[in-house]
Amino acid sequence: MRIATGTIAHESSTFTPIPTTYESFVEGSALGIVRGQEILDAHRGTNREPAGYLDSAEEHGFELVGLLWTATQPSGPIEASAWSRLKGEFVERLQAAMPVDGGLFDLHGAMVAEGVEDAEGDLLEAIREIMGPDRPIFVTLDLHCNITPQMVEMADVIIPCDNFPHTDLRERGREAADLIVRTLRGEIRPTMSWTQLPQLWVAGQFTGLEPFKSIIARAHDLESQPGILTASVAPGFTWADIEHAGSSVIVIADGDQALADRESRALGEWVFAQREHFDAHMVSFDEAMRAAHAMDSWPAVISDPQDNPGAGTPGDSTGMLRAFLEADLQNALLACVWDPEVAAAATAAGVGAELTVELGGKSIATQGAPVPITAAVEHLWDGKFTVEGPMHAGILEDYGPTAVLRRGGVHVAVMTERSQIYDLEPIRRMGFDPAALGWIGLKSINHFRAAFSRVSDSIHRVEFPSCQPHDARKLPFGRLRRPIWPLDEDARL
Numbered sequence: 001m002r003i004a005t006g007t008i009a010h011e012s013s014t015f016t017p018i019p020t021t022y023e024s025f026v027e028g029s030a031l032g033i034v035r036g037q038e039i040l041d042a043h044r045g046t047n048r049e050p051a052g053y054l055d056s057a058e059e060h061g062f063e064l065v066g067l068l069w070t071a072t073q074p075s076g077p078i079e080a081s082a083w084s085r086l087k088g089e090f091v092e093r094l095q096a097a098m099p100v101d102g103g104l105f106d107l108h109g110a111m112v113a114e115g116v117e118d119a120e121g122d123l124l125e126a127i128r129e130i131m132g133p134d135r136p137i138f139v140t141l142d143l144h145c146n147i148t149p150q151m152v153e154m155a156d157v158i159i160p161c162d163n164f165p166h167t168d169l170r171e172r173g174r175e176a177a178d179l180i181v182r183t184l185r186g187e188i189r190p191t192m193s194w195t196q197l198p199q200l201w202v203a204g205q206f207t208g209l210e211p212f213k214s215i216i217a218r219a220h221d222l223e224s225q226p227g228i229l230t231a232s233v234a235p236g237f238t239w240a241d242i243e244h245a246g247s248s249v250i251v252i253a254d255g256d257q258a259l260a261d262r263e264s265r266a267l268g269e270w271v272f273a274q275r276e277h278f279d280a281h282m283v284s285f286d287e288a289m290r291a292a293h294a295m296d297s298w299p300a301v302i303s304d305p306q307d308n309p310g311a312g313t314p315g316d317s318t319g320m321l322r323a324f325l326e327a328d329l330q331n332a333l334l335a336c337v338w339d340p341e342v343a344a345a346a347t348a349a350g351v352g353a354e355l356t357v358e359l360g361g362k363s364i365a366t367q368g369a370p371v372p373i374t375a376a377v378e379h380l381w382d383g384k385f386t387v388e389g390p391m392h393a394g395i396l397e398d399y400g401p402t403a404v405l406r407r408g409g410v411h412v413a414v415m416t417e418r419s420q421i422y423d424l425e426p427i428r429r430m431g432f433d434p435a436a437l438g439w440i441g442l443k444s445i446n447h448f449r450a451a452f453s454r455v456s457d458s459i460h461r462v463e464f465p466s467c468q469p470h471d472a473r474k475l476p477f478g479r480l481r482r483p484i485w486p487l488d489e490d491a492r493l
């Protein structure tokens, strides 16, 4: 049994000024573009989907045929020439790998290319054309996928991950691979039902808290019912002005389309009825400081969810930087601000030098103005490390040359590459014991919780300036289908 695997993965925001080029895929992550056997070698034992495919391949004795695998930081729609080059090579490699018995693809689900609103649908159509109507195509997706009619038509099985932070990627990969083996052996006949919800869902997706905790528990309950193979609730990715942005429910039954349809509709209706709880509530910095002092549990984590490079923003919003400096916080680390110019200047100046620079705020005016600062270069790091986890455990990351600047009690990590900090290892590489800090500032929505909740129970979400506000009503949509909640109160399923 031979199963093809690979991906072109990207979460594309149509509201960010950061372009996505072919070079973004080559340079934007530690892996770059990998091919063939390299894909399997790079993922074996990590907490990502291909590791789960491999676990299953080893147990069931099938061969995984690596095509092309690449993923880069969330940013704007992929440039047209980059998309045709990447898709072209992917398709060529699949053609050359034929005949295969099926395909397992770890796509993201919220990828947009210039002129192609539904890039996963476009890629899956090309895959289907080569593989024909009968070979199974199974797809795992990020939780933040915008599922489309084209994707549902071209794939036999779609399994978005369940957890946010995404700590179950290897598990979901294993699930998809085990199901494709059973399908190919003729033991099951998966039938998929998709219910698209008329809603944009931004907040309340942390698996450890309500409302998402109960929502995902309900999907898991459904999976234990006779005849149901798998069930998923995908909140979607809001910062994409495309027709099919938003939330979805997928239920897959064994040979019973009517059962899948009935359960998918019922789960969708129940999720849609919870929508008032998906409120992006954030506090002011003053409120967060008061709450942190009242809790008196340190370190306190201040999150800037609206400037999360992991959702496509530049990562150079200056709101939190200005607030930390004005409050003259002590024993504080802001990790991080994206500013390649300042990272290079600090690296050239060396540890111990004093710099006067304009820091951050260089991408777009809505991210706030640059902050004039005179600071000491306290620590330099090449930005390379292996993720400790639990999320993405074992994966290589590369933030590029990173400089820790200090003014008074405030340390700021200035990075060359855009990235969300979701792991404790980079904090150590910046020269800190995470548990010994007083304040940690992070540009992240939820992923940081998987690791940082080990050192902090004092977590505060603060609203700072951003080009991607979390209140969807503030975003200038044009292509999005309507009516849709919360833009339209009259949206109905």
Ligand SMILES: [Zn+2]
Residues within 6 Å of the ligand: 142, 143, 144, 166
């Ligand atoms: Zn995600």
